[in-house]
Amino acid sequence: MQYLLTLYADEAGWSNMSKSEQEQGVAAYMAYGEALKAAGVWLGSNRLQPISTATTVRNVSGKAQVLDGPYVDSKEQLGGYYLIDAPDLDAALSWAARCPTVGHGVVEVRPIWSISEYSRAQNLQHATA
Secondary structure: OOOEEEEEEOOOOHHHHHHHHHHHHHHHHHHHHHHHOOOEEEEEEEEEEHHHHHHHEEEEOEEEEEEEOEEEEOOOOEEEEEEEEEOOOHHHHHHHOHHHHHOOOEEEEEEOOHHHHHHHHHHHHHOOO
């Protein structure tokens, strides 16, 4: 089953770190990514640009409204993700617990509901109706 591990942390923390701490942080994430790949569970990952680069789109009275910047102002920002293929939630949680982000933020684990699974569920629903 596929799981998305979303990484949330205070992005200002990075700029408050020394060069040595930043290098250690990069090394920790590189090692984590390599461990995911070696275990055969890694499907993809990326780091996001700062929240200041975000653009938000929402529907207001039937019209798309575009806002510069993030929609939600919070202490922690979505900074990146890992997409993994784990046998079950316990395995996904184990991988999340090993992510360097848990040392300074949170990792949300969410199962992916694939389009094919959704289509199958819809077809079953219509077949039994």
